Amino acid sequence: MFSARISKIILISCLGFFGFVSASSSSEVTISHYFSDEFGKENMGKVFSRFEAATGNTMKESPVGHEDFKTDILVRGASDSLPDVFSYWAGARVQFVVDSGDLSPIDDMWARDGLDGIVAKAVADSATLYNGERYLIPMQYHYAGMFYNKQVMADAGITEMPTDWEGFMELCETLKGMGIAPIALGSKFRWPAQFWFDYLILNTAGPEVRAGVMDGSIAYDSDEVMAAVGIWMDMVNNGYFAANSNADTWTDASDKVANGEAAMTLMGTWITGYWNGNGLTPGEDYDFFPFPTINSEAPVSVVGPIDGLVISANVQNKEGAEAFLSFFVSDVDNQIEWTKAVGAVSANVNVDPSVYNELIQRVISTVDGASNFAFNYDLATPPPVAEVGLSMFQELMESPDDYGAILSRAQDSAQSAFAQ
Amino acid sequence: MEKSAWIWRVVFLAAPVAVFSILVLWPLFSSFFYSFTNWNGFNPNYKFVGFDNYAKIWTDRLFLNAIINTFVWMVAAILLPTLLGLGFALLIDSNVPGGKVFKSIFYLPICLSAVVVGQIWTWIYQPDWGLLNTLINFFLAEPLNYPWLAKPDTSLGSVIIAWSWQQTGLSMVIYLAGLTSISEELLEVCEIEGTSTWQKIRLVLVPLLTPATVVVIALSVINSLKGFDILYIMTGGGPFHSSDTLAMHMYNESFKKYMMGYGSAISVVLFLLALVIIGIYFRELRRLDEIYG
Numbered sequence: 001m002f003s004a005r006i007s008k009i010i011l012i013s014c015l016g017f018f019g020f021v022s023a024s025s026s027s028e029v030t031i032s033h034y035f036s037d038e039f040g041k042e043n044m045g046k047v048f049s050r051f052e053a054a055t056g057n058t059m060k061e062s063p064v065g066h067e068d069f070k071t072d073i074l075v076r077g078a079s080d081s082l083p084d085v086f087s088y089w090a091g092a093r094v095q096f097v098v099d100s101g102d103l104s105p106i107d108d109m110w111a112r113d114g115l116d117g118i119v120a121k122a123v124a125d126s127a128t129l130y131n132g133e134r135y136l137i138p139m140q141y142h143y144a145g146m147f148y149n150k151q152v153m154a155d156a157g158i159t160e161m162p163t164d165w166e167g168f169m170e171l172c173e174t175l176k177g178m179g180i181a182p183i184a185l186g187s188k189f190r191w192p193a194q195f196w197f198d199y200l201i202l203n204t205a206g207p208e209v210r211a212g213v214m215d216g217s218i219a220y221d222s223d224e225v226m227a228a229v230g231i232w233m234d235m236v237n238n239g240y241f242a243a244n245s246n247a248d249t250w251t252d253a254s255d256k257v258a259n260g261e262a263a264m265t266l267m268g269t270w271i272t273g274y275w276n277g278n279g280l281t282p283g284e285d286y287d288f289f290p291f292p293t294i295n296s297e298a299p300v301s302v303v304g305p306i307d308g309l310v311i312s313a314n315v316q317n318k319e320g321a322e323a324f325l326s327f328f329v330s331d332v333d334n335q336i337e338w339t340k341a342v343g344a345v346s347a348n349v350n351v352d353p354s355v356y357n358e359l360i361q362r363v364i365s366t367v368d369g370a371s372n373f374a375f376n377y378d379l380a381t382p383p384p385v386a387e388v389g390l391s392m393f394q395e396l397m398e399s400p401d402d403y404g405a406i407l408s409r410a411q412d413s414a415q416s417a418f419a420q
Numbered sequence: 421m422e423k424s425a426w427i428w429r430v431v432f433l434a435a436p437v438a439v440f441s442i443l444v445l446w447p448l449f450s451s452f453f454y455s456f457t458n459w460n461g462f463n464p465n466y467k468f469v470g471f472d473n474y475a476k477i478w479t480d481r482l483f484l485n486a487i488i489n490t491f492v493w494m495v496a497a498i499l500l501p502t503l504l505g506l507g508f509a510l511l512i513d514s515n516v517p518g519g520k521v522f523k524s525i526f527y528l529p530i531c532l533s534a535v536v537v538g539q540i541w542t543w544i545y546q547p548d549w550g551l552l553n554t555l556i557n558f559f560l561a562e563p564l565n566y567p568w569l570a571k572p573d574t575s576l577g578s579v580i581i582a583w584s585w586q587q588t589g590l591s592m593v594i595y596l597a598g599l600t601s602i603s604e605e606l607l608e609v610c611e612i613e614g615t616s617t618w619q620k621i622r623l624v625l626v627p628l629l630t631p632a633t634v635v636v637i638a639l640s641v642i643n644s645l646k647g648f649d650i651l652y653i654m655t656g657g658g659p660f661h662s663s664d665t666l667a668m669h670m671y672n673e674s675f676k677k678y679m680m681g682y683g684s685a686i687s688v689v690l691f692l693l694a695l696v697i698i699g700i701y702f703r704e705l706r707r708l709d710e711i712y713g
Binding site: 070071074075077078096097099100101102188189190243244246247383384387391392394395398409413416417420 | 460658
């Protein structure tokens with residue numbers, strides 16, 4: 001009835017979005033990425049300069065805002081106008097694009113450039129393989145932990161950070177008693193709340209149950225999830241979270257901690273890039289501690305995203321695209337510069353941990369010491385289901401007493417989304 | 421008609437017809453087509469699912485929520501700018517001091533894009549330092565830091581106020597144009613007969629402004645059906661879908677949940693809804709044409 005390609009292009013155009021189809025010269029590699037703020041663009045620009053100097057290729061970028069990127073890449077995929085290379089989040093999101101046939105496998109490049117000996121095996125196994133083939137190289141990985149304001153803790157007389165749940169609750173109660181909001185959460189754009197959901201399930205029911213929730217085999221209103229969310233909701237009811245979390249972004253919440261209005265926030269290591277950029281010093285002004293243990297029987301889990309680079313199926317300059325991916329992950333100097341700038345950790349085994357500050361070195365030790373690295377919620381479950389859960393988190397923060405009904409409704413919606 | 425004139429008409433019409441066909445008709449029919457598929461937006465191997473997407477609409481509680489919000493949005497987006505525009509037009513037309521300045525000020529927001537308006541009002545509603553809470557706090561002993569856009573009870577209403585702020589200027593200008601067409605003699609007769617201001621407005625001005633009202637309402641309906649950008653900027657349909665309209669729901673299902681087939685079905689329903697409303701509008705327009713010539 002319709003030419004599929006033309007139909008797609010026009011349908012998208014009608015909805016007001018336009019992909020970019022650009023002819024590229026033989027040495028030009030087109031790339032789209034979500035490191036679009038001033039800081040991210042500057043650092044990506046430095047990577048491009050290093051790559052161009054090393055290989056003679058030229059990079060042509062089209063950066064898109066982090067949240068808008070999720071839609072933009074779909075639009076470009078739908079109109080067959082994906083760039084040669086784009087950044088994407090390892091896990092269910094890459095799986096979704098792989099299943100749609102929009103990515104080019106990189107197994108040949110991986111073997112040719114010896115990436116088995118460069119990329120940490122745990123990261124390579126969990127983030128680069130999809131349907132038995134390699135599609136992604138890790139740009140870096142992040143870890144979500146409890147980042148806190150050292151001065152606020154010192155003023156409250158707290159010198160030892162809690163390692164178990166009882167100690168953590170005592171800490172919250174102490175801070176609350178002093179008139180300081182113990183925890184800041186910026187759930188305006190929903191995703192920052194996911195780390196609470198992730199860690200509470202992992203720490204109470206364990207990775208297998210959590211994996212079941214992510215793949216739909218365990219219900220959102222199961223006893224295990226109810227119990228985990230119940231702990232979270234008790235904290236909300238106890239006033240441990242700063243007011244109006246659904247009105248704040250993650251940077252608003254980070255600012256509250258930095259300003260001393262709140263004591264801590266559960267956030268990824270990118271917060272260190274943000275705070276360092278605002279003149280805070282790691283280890284002096286702020287620090288972190290791992291999410292406290294609730295059930296000592298549960299394996300120690302850490303949560304975080306892995307940002308990656310992938311090559312589209314309609315790549316115009318495959319050689320250049322592969323060269324860029326290989327350079328990004330293999331070049332040790334590039335990995336050090338990039339990961340230090342964005343407050344992340346390199347997955348390249350040749351990067352000496354001592355190049356990082358003491359705080360990031362402890363992050364590396366924490367991740368190395370964990371028996372399970374889990375992708376955060378919206379990267380671990382299929383995108384249609386993630387949409388259900390992300391809205392659910394906001395609703396939980398608004399109506400903590402109704403969490404049973406909220407989880408039941410989420411289960412209905414998730415079931416329908418899984419069926420798609 | 422001369423043959424050369426006919427050829428030129430075809431030539432000049434060809435470009436707009438081609439643009440209209442490519443950018444409106446083709447997507448329209450494509451939406452109908454994809455609404456019968458399970459296309460996810462990426463995967464070219466979609467399947468035909470018959471009327472499954474339409475059947476799903478009736479069991480989707482978020483769709484019902486979006487229909488209710490769309491209805492609230494449309495009614496409010498018609499009433500507020502229309503009534504406020506009429507009020508301001510009557511006030512300015514009565515030669516109130518500074519009327520011309522106020523006319524320019526009230527019209528100014530319509531010159532701004534919805535994105536700018538959305539951002540301005542997002543700042544106004546900011547709970548900690550926003551203008552609204554700051555003003556309210558002048559009168560309160562305990563500081564209020566109510567998050568207007570982050571509460572489900574007030575999110576949609578807050579956006580409606582921002583939207584009305586922008587649209588009122590347009591209504592006002594249309595009503596002012598309508599007021600200039602009312603004869604001075606008629607108004608003088610009212611003065612001589614000793615009618616009160618309220619009677620003059622109710623019995624003379626408002627009925628004679630009916631054609632202007634039809635235009636204002638038509639524009640309000642059309643603009644409110646298109647109202648997506650300001651909602652996207654201010655709330656994104658949240659928190660937890662409390663300000664989702666049909667257009668926003670369609671966007672979320674298509675581009676966030678990657679259910680392009682289902683999103684297309686919602687867009688078809690939105691199209692049919694718009695068709696019914698525009699049909700009613702044209703019928704009323706014809707009726708008024710017969711009355712007012």
